[in-house]
Structure formats: C-alpha cells, structure tokens
Amino acid sequence: MQMWVWRSEIMESIRSVQWRSAASQIITLGSILSMALIIWKMLILFAACESPVVVVLTGSMEPGFRRGDVLFLDMKESPIQSGEIIVFKIEGKDIPVVHRVITAHRRHNASEINLLTKGDNNDVDDSCGIYADGQKWLEQHHVMGRVTGYLPFVGWATIVMTEKPLIKYLLIGGLSLLAITSS
Structure with a gap:
C-alpha cells in the first residue's frame, strides 16, 4: 500500500513538472510575440509610416x-x-x-x-x-x-512562403511538432 502511494506521489510530481514546463513555454512564447509587436509599433512610430x-x-x-x-x-x-x-x-x-x-x-x-x-x-x-x-x-x-x-x-x-504555401504549412507544422515534442 505504501508503494502505491509513493508511486502516485511521483506521478503527480511528474505531471506537475510537465504543466509547469508547458506554462513556462506558453509564457515565453507570449513574451516573444509581445516584444515583436512592441518593436513593430515602435518602428511605425519612428518611421511615421504605416508599414516601415x-x-x-x-x-x-x-x-x-x-x-x-x-x-x-x-x-x-x-x-x-x-x-x-x-x-x-x-x-x-x-x-x-x-x-x-x-x-x-x-x-x-x-x-x-x-x-x-x-x-x-x-x-x-x-x-x-x-x-x-x-x-x-x-x-x-x-x-x-x-x-x-x-x-x-x-x-x-x-516570397517563398507566399508563392509556395505548402512550404509555409510544412514550416508551421514542423515548428508546432517541435514545440509539442520538446515539452
């Protein structure tokens, strides 16, 4: 009975770590996207044009x-x-x-x-x-x-991703697969 409880606690600990890792990756991705948006908006502001x-x-x-x-x-x-x-x-x-x-x-x-x-x-x-x-x-x-x-x-x-959408989808799919498997 004690062995079962001990295994259960280990499994719960592993699940907790996986959720923390996933949350950390989501927060990192959100930070990167936010910084990219901030940089883009600053470029628009400094260049005084809609598409710098x-x-x-x-x-x-x-x-x-x-x-x-x-x-x-x-x-x-x-x-x-x-x-x-x-x-x-x-x-x-x-x-x-x-x-x-x-x-x-x-x-x-x-x-x-x-x-x-x-x-x-x-x-x-x-x-x-x-x-x-x-x-x-x-x-x-x-x-x-x-x-x-x-x-x-x-x-x-x-240009390549615009003219060859298959390459764009393969790239997005590969990056998504990499993100899922690296957790």
Missing part, C-alpha cells in the same frame, strides 16, 4: 533593388522630390509598388503634390499600366513611405 518594412517582389527596380530585398521606409515631413524612391499603394490593388519619382509637380497650392513614377528597369512610366484606370498622377495619400535603406536578399523567405 517591405519586401521587393519584382525586378522592376533592378539593378538598384532586386527581388527579395527588404526595404526600410520613412515618411519625412519634407516634400517628395524627383529622384527619390518611394513605396506607394494604388486603390483597388493590394500590393504596394516600389518605384522612383521621375516628376514631382506642385499644384496651385504648394501643399499638394502630384507625382509620376517609373521602375528603373521599366521602359515606360507608371501611368501606362500600374496606376488605376484614368489615373495620371499619384497624390500624397498614395505614398506609404520613402526608401531609406535596405538589406539584400533577406526577404526571400517571405
């Missing part, structure tokens, strides 16, 4: 920026000038575009600017197909930010 980091998805800006480069954005108060590289979003299209400003035209009141952009590797400007139908210029509300820096090739993981 983007990945180049096409070759339209080669040789300057290649597919898979990660770009860092900023939205300064000064007016956008010709020659600057900006990231903009067109109404009705989900994916932002990274192109160079080839013309910055001030409207009658100096606070409003019309912009014409073009990819460095493209033959024609963006009014010939990138902009919405009938749109000839970008306005300030289209601009997400100015490119201030980049990391080459770092964004390839994002």
Whole structure:
C-alpha cells in the first residue's frame, strides 16, 4: 500500500513538472510575440509610416533593388522630390509598388503634390499600366513611405512562403511538432 502511494506521489510530481514546463513555454512564447509587436509599433512610430518594412517582389527596380530585398521606409515631413524612391499603394490593388519619382509637380497650392513614377528597369512610366484606370498622377495619400535603406536578399523567405504555401504549412507544422515534442 505504501508503494502505491509513493508511486502516485511521483506521478503527480511528474505531471506537475510537465504543466509547469508547458506554462513556462506558453509564457515565453507570449513574451516573444509581445516584444515583436512592441518593436513593430515602435518602428511605425519612428518611421511615421504605416508599414516601415517591405519586401521587393519584382525586378522592376533592378539593378538598384532586386527581388527579395527588404526595404526600410520613412515618411519625412519634407516634400517628395524627383529622384527619390518611394513605396506607394494604388486603390483597388493590394500590393504596394516600389518605384522612383521621375516628376514631382506642385499644384496651385504648394501643399499638394502630384507625382509620376517609373521602375528603373521599366521602359515606360507608371501611368501606362500600374496606376488605376484614368489615373495620371499619384497624390500624397498614395505614398506609404520613402526608401531609406535596405538589406539584400533577406526577404526571400517571405516570397517563398507566399508563392509556395505548402512550404509555409510544412514550416508551421514542423515548428508546432517541435514545440509539442520538446515539452
């Protein structure tokens, strides 16, 4: 009878340790996710733009920026000038575009600017197909930010997981399996 009680106490102790370990891992994961969110929000605050980091998805800006480069954005108060590289979003299209400003035209009141952009590797400007139908210029509300820096090739993981969802699911499944089995 004493042996049974002793075994029961050991089993209860082991279960207690497993629950503590699982709780510790959940708290650690929550802390990591919280820190990532805080860092992202701080980047948004300091860069003054809604998305301070983007990945180049096409070759339209080669040789300057290649597919898979990660770009860092900023939205300064000064007016956008010709020659600057900006990231903009067109109404009705989900994916932002990274192109160079080839013309910055001030409207009658100096606070409003019309912009014409073009990819460095493209033959024609963006009014010939990138902009919405009938749109000839970008306005300030289209601009997400100015490119201030980049990391080459770092964004390839994002591209691969977007274009090949099976790889994304295998990665998530493998990480989940690793988390479950390491407890």
